[in-house]
Amino acid sequence: MTPSKPHHSGQKKASTIWGGRFSDGSSQLMQEINASISFDKTLYRQDIAGSIAHAKMLTDQNILTADDRDQIISGLQQIEKDIAAGTFTFSDQLEDIHMNIETRLAELIGDPAKRLHTARSRNDQVATDLRLWLREAIADIDGMLAGLQAALLNQAEAHTETVMPGYTHLQTAQPITFGFHLMAYVQMFGRDRSRFADCSKRMNESPLGAAALAGTSHPIDRHKTAALLGFEQPMANAIDAVSARDFAVEFMSAASICSTHLSRLAEEIVIWSTDRFAFISLSDAFTTGSSIMPQKRNPDAAELIRAKPGRIIGDMVALLTVLKGLPLAYGKDMQEDKEPVFDAEKSLCISLMAMTGMIEDMTAHPEAMRQALRKGHPAATDLADYLVAELNIPFRNAHHITGALVALADEKGCGLDDLLLEELQSVEPQLTGAVQAILSIDHAVAARTSYGGTAPDQVRARIAEARAQFLLLSDAT
Numbered sequence: 339m340t341p342s343k344p345h346h347s348g349q350k351k352a353s354t355i356w357g358g359r360f361s362d363g364s365s366q367l368m369q370e371i372n373a374s375i376s377f378d379k380t381l382y383r384q385d386i387a388g389s390i391a392h393a394k395m396l397t398d399q400n401i402l403t404a405d406d407r408d409q410i411i412s413g414l415q416q417i418e419k420d421i422a423a424g425t426f427t428f429s430d431q432l433e434d435i436h437m438n439i440e441t442r443l444a445e446l447i448g449d450p451a452k453r454l455h456t457a458r459s460r461n462d463q464v465a466t467d468l469r470l471w472l473r474e475a476i477a478d479i480d481g482m483l484a485g486l487q488a489a490l491l492n493q494a495e496a497h498t499e500t501v502m503p504g505y506t507h508l509q510t511a512q513p514i515t516f517g518f519h520l521m522a523y524v525q526m527f528g529r530d531r532s533r534f535a536d537c538s539k540r541m542n543e544s545p546l547g548a549a550a551l552a553g554t555s556h557p558i559d560r561h562k563t564a565a566l567l568g569f570e571q572p573m574a575n576a577i578d579a580v581s582a583r584d585f586a587v588e589f590m591s592a593a594s595i596c597s598t599h600l601s602r603l604a605e606e607i608v609i610w611s612t613d614r615f616a617f618i619s620l621s622d623a624f625t626t627g628s629s630i631m632p633q634k635r636n637p638d639a640a641e642l643i644r645a646k647p648g649r650i651i652g653d654m655v656a657l658l659t660v661l662k663g664l665p666l667a668y669g670k671d672m673q674e675d676k677e678p679v680f681d682a683e684k685s686l687c688i689s690l691m692a693m694t695g696m697i698e699d700m701t702a703h704p705e706a707m708r709q710a711l712r713k714g715h716p717a718a719t720d721l722a723d724y725l726v727a728e729l730n731i732p733f734r735n736a737h738h739i740t741g742a743l744v745a746l747a748d749e750k751g752c753g754l755d756d757l758l759l760e761e762l763q764s765v766e767p768q769l770t771g772a773v774q775a776i777l778s779i780d781h782a783v784a785a786r787t788s789y790g791g792t793a794p795d796q797v798r799a800r801i802a803e804a805r806a807q808f809l810l811l812s813d814a815t
Contacts, residue, residue, distance in 0.1 A: 373430040374673050375438055380680060382421045384470035385435050385463065386414045388546055391566035392458060399557050401457070406450040413446040414439070435467075436460045457556040458549055461580040461668045465545035468676065470567065472589050475683050476538045482690040483531050483596070487524050487808050489697040494520040495801050498794045501779055502617065502707035503716055510714025513779045516617075516702055517801070518792040523603050524804050530596040531808070537592050541585035544569035548579035551667035581667040583657065586679050590654035593686045597647040600689050604643040607696065611637050616706045621699035624692065639696055643689045650685050653678035711779050715744050715754050720782045721773070729768050739766045753777075 393410045396402040402410075417439055420426040432438045437460075444451040494517035504514035544564035547554065553576040560572035573579040610617035624639040657678045660671050718740050725736035742765045747754050755777035762769045775781055786792045790800065 369430060372433055372670075374434045374676070375428050375430055375432065377677050377680060378435045378464070378467075379421075379428055379438070380676075381435050381464075381467040381471055382439065383418065384467040384474075385439060386418045387470065387567065388463060388466045388563075389414055389439070389454060391563045392546060393454060394566060395559055395562045396453075396456060398562060399559055401556060401558070402450075402453055406453055409447045409450045410443065410454055413443045413451065416446065417442055434460065434464075436463050457554040457558045458547060459551075459580070461550050462545045462548040462576075465548075465580055465582070466567070468679070469541050469543075469545065469569075469585060472541060472586065472679070473538055473568075476534045476589070479534055479593075479596075479683075479686065479690070480531055482687060482694070483527050483534075484809060486690055486694045486697065487527050487804070489694050490520050490524050490527075491801055491804060491809070493517070493697060493700065493702070494524070494797065497702055497704070498797045498801070500702060500704040500707060501711060501783055503710050503714065504792070510711070510716050512719055513711055513716045513782045514786075514792040515783060515794060515797060516704075516707060517794075518797045521797060521800055521804070523599065524808070526599045527596070528804070528808050530592065530599060533592040533595065534589075537585065537588045540588065542568075542570050543573045544571070545573050545579035547572060548576035551577045551580050577667045581664075581672075583661055583672060583675050586675055587654065587657055587661070590650065590657065590679065590682045593682045594647060594651045594654050597650045597686055597689060600693055601644045601647045603693065604640040607640040607700075608637050608644065611635075611640075615710070617703055617710070619701045619703065620696060621701075623699060624696045639692045643693055646685045646689045650682045653682040653685075708779070712753060715747060717754055717777045717779065717782045718744055720776050720785065721754065724773060724776045725766065728772075729766075731766075731768075 390411050393402060393407045393414075397404055397407040417426065426438075426442070428438050429441075432441055440451060440455065443454070497516040497520070498518075500516040501513055502516050502519065503510045504512045504519070544560065544567060546563045546567070547558050547560035564570070564572045573582075607618065607620070609615055611620055620635070620637055620640075624637070625635045626638045627635065657675055660674045664671055721743065722733065722736040722740040725731045725739060726733050731739070743754060743757065743762065746761060746765065747757055750757070755774070759769070759771055759774070762773060784793050787796060790796065
C-alpha cells in the first residue's frame, strides 16, 4: 500500500493508546509506519489464549475478582468467534492485535477490560504470542514432513530392486537402486524433523509476566500462566523474555535447511523428468504446458519448490539483520520479526505439500534407468575391488588397471562387460572368466551389503527401520 501524504499541521486527536502523556495524535504517516495489525492479526488466537491465562492467574492471585475474570473471558471468547467469522473490524489506528482486541473488549464489557493489562506489557504479550504460534506451526510442519517421508518410503519400497546410475559431479559413478536413492531424502527429512523438535523444545518457555522488561511488583504467578499455556516453565530473565528472538531465527534456520533439502530433491525431479533422462513422469496435477509448444510438460511445481529457499533464507537473513545491532531490551525494530516468520512458514508448508503430492503421483521408469547404466562404466569400482580381493593387487595398482580397461572400452565404444576375456587379459593377465559376473550391474548392486548400502536387502531393512523410527513415532505423538 502506498502511504498517504502525511499532514504535519493542525490539531490532531489525542492517542487512545498512550493516554495522558500525549496531547496530540500521531501523523498519518506515523500511524502507517507504526501499525502492524495487517500482519499480526494472524496471532489473534494466541493473543486471546494468553489473555485468558493471564486473567485466570490474576484472579487466583486476588488481583482480579472472579466476576471480572468471567466477563473478560466471555468477552474474549466472543471476540475470537467474531474474528474467526470475519465480522471483526480491525483498525490501523489501534496499531496491533493486542490493542484491537483490548479496545473491543472494553466496548463489550466496560471497566473489567481495563484491568486485564495489569502486570503485563505488549512486550511480553507479543513474545508469548509468537512462541505459541510457532509451537503450533512446528507441530503442523512435523506432520507434513512425516507425510512426505511416508510417500518417499512407499516409492522406495516399490523400487528396492530398480537399478539406476548413482552420480557424483553429475557423472555416472556406481550403480544403485532408485529406492536406495529416495531413502537418502527420508533420512534428511528425519533430521529436519529433529531440528524443528529441538527448536520447539527450546522456545517452550513463557515470557508472560515479564512485563515491559523488568518484571512487576504485583504478586503474580508466572509458573501458573506458563502451565496454563502449555509452556514447560517461565523464562528466567525478564529482559531476555521480551528481547529474545533467537527462537524465531532458529525456526527459520531449520526452515532454511529443510527447504534446501526440498530444493535438492526438486532439482533431481526436474532432471529425472527431462526427455534426456526420462527416469520418471510427473502427473498432470503437478505439471503445466506451454502457451506455444503443444508437446511440453513442464515440472513447474518442482521448479517453484527449487526457488523457495531463496525466500526462506532471505527471511532468515532479514531478521538476523534487524537483530544484529539491537540493544536490550525492546525496540520497535522487533515489529519486523513477524512478517519474515509468517512468510517462511507459508513458503515451507506449501513446498512440503506440493512435494508430497509429486512423490505420491510420480511414476518411475525402470527400463530407462537401467539403460542409462550402459554409459559411464558404473561397475568400474567393482572391478577394482575384485582385483584387490581376489588377485591381491594393491588398490592403487588395481585402480590403474581398471582405468586402462575403461580406456580400452571407450576406444571400442562398448561397456566394460562387453570386453572379451582376452581383451581383459591383455591389460591384466591374471584375470579369468570369473570376472565377467563381477561386471554385471545387478551383481554390483547386490554386492553392496554394508550397513546403509544399496543392496536390495539392505534397503528393505532400512525402510523397515525408518517406518518404525519416523512414522510410528509420528503416530504416537
